[in-house]
Amino acid sequence: MNLVRSLSSKVDNQLRLRLPEFHSKLPALVELTRANKPIGIALLLWPTIGALWIASNGFPSFKLFFIFVIGTIVMRSAGCCVNDFADYRIDSKVGRTEGRPLATGVLKRKDAAYCFIALSLIGFILVLFTNKETILLSFGAVALVAIYPFMKRYTNLPQVVLGIAFSWGILMAFTAVTGGITQTALLLFIANVLWTVAYDTEYAIVDREFDIKIGVKSTAILFGDMDKLIIGSLQVMFIVSMWLAGGQLGFGIAYTISLLVASGLLAYQQFLIKDRLPGPCFTAFLNNNLVGAAIFTGILLSLL
16 A cells, blocks of 8 residues: 555656646647648648548548548647657758757657657547558558658658648548548549649748758759749649549539639649749648638538
């Protein structure tokens, strides 16, 4: 009994010591996970829940809706943790990222590692309430999240890896509902990879000057003076792929209008990036939230 009391006292004392430490780090942890910058969540969420609606042929079950919304949020945050873990030295040399908590030393790399593990475990617990096929795919999702930040050191196409990571939820949505991956699921997956590469290249243009100096690779550097043309081509292929998917699903006028709205927004992005200025290019990147919202609205109206 005395041993139990002694252990209980020690645990209580450790908690009392660590709670103030955790509280002081909370603002930095919010910054680490980008909880204060939800654009990444939105760009990941629109295609994922769109696929969930399509796979369910209407409103999905509340259980699956909850799993995929919360799972998307925690895995995006986990991705931010491992990104900063990998880039803590690079971030300190880039104007846009020099204030991140690992770059400034407010948090340590172990904080980012613990945060990544904790968030990944939450995501895995959520996916356990789906089915075997989705659980198996979830291992691929974690692997993609973990390796993406390191790709910019080895390949000029890290945006492609990000595109696959950001599109993986589409496949998981279909397996969670149907137990398999259909032709439509694959078409939506390809379309989303194309879109992600396009908007993340816009994002990479913002940092291109810094990346060249420090030796970081990206599609923005690879494409060079052809960047605007290639971004535009990817955007066209994205819209065509989504139109083909809509045709397979028998979607009508509401979906067509949503694609026209999305096309107008993408054309506006071409105007924004015409001079390759960091500010307008970042605005173009943010504008993709509206693209995702427009297309999801078309899916929603088509399935009513």
